[in-house]
């Protein structure tokens with residue numbers, strides 16, 4: 001399936017919208033933090049499909065096409081097997097389904113770690129095929145050269161430090177990071193390195209509140225927390241987690257709905273109606289046009 005589409009430059013989306021809205025920009029997001037303060041916290045949610053993007057767009061500043069789609073959409077055990085093809089297909093769908101939020105697409109494991117040149121080729125493909133405004137990659141000091149290479153070549157980079165899920169095999173699991181002094185110092189150093197390298201925003205995942213606060217108070221760019229306390233300049237959650245689509249969620253997730261329960265109830269009602277033949281009824285039948293035989 002080709003994911004390439006023609007960008008409509010007046011609306012930054014592939015289809016005209018009833019009332020064209022100007023899409024938020026990377027400088028506008030970065031500019032939300034001025035003199036170390038963010039008056040209006042940045043709202044970010046993941047989206048993987050066009051329909052979900054349509055529903056979330058009006059309420060968000062950033063839609064993140066996270067590689068968490070590996071677990072949420074594809075039923076994989078981790079984000080490690082997620083491919084560039086997957087990210088491009090879902091990224092394009094989310095850009096098509098949104099017109100206000102900045103779309104950021106995750107660079108999947110194996111598509112950028114070899115060096116700046118590999119990262120540039122992967123990021124350029126993601127941007128051309130999806131129409132997104134920026135990419136996100138995991139890692140701190142070790143990724144500084146790559147972040148600087150991409151940023152200098154017109155590719156805005158959102159960095160991601162703390163708990164970095166693509167490193168699950170090296171970390172040995174998804175436990176919170178920064179519980180001891182050396183890990184804490186490393187995370188703070190990682191964050192500063194990504195900022196010095198030119199990242200426009202920084203995701204901080206799974207760390208103690210004090211670390212998130214220290215980073216947020218030190219760096220000039222917005223920090224976006226996930227499991228990192230309200231000290232950050234914005235928040236992100238996996239949309240399906242906060243919608244209650246899963247019975248088990250990490251401690252930091254607040255469920256704003258119970259979609260799992262509601263979907264299950266709806267499917268139960270449908271099955272019952274099919275079995276007792278109370279669906280479909282006349283209301284769902286096509287009518288014959290008057291005057292035609």
Ligand code: KIV
Nearest residue numbers: 046066067068203238
């Ligand atoms: O892949 C993802 O969804 C993320 C998050 C920050 C939620 O990286």
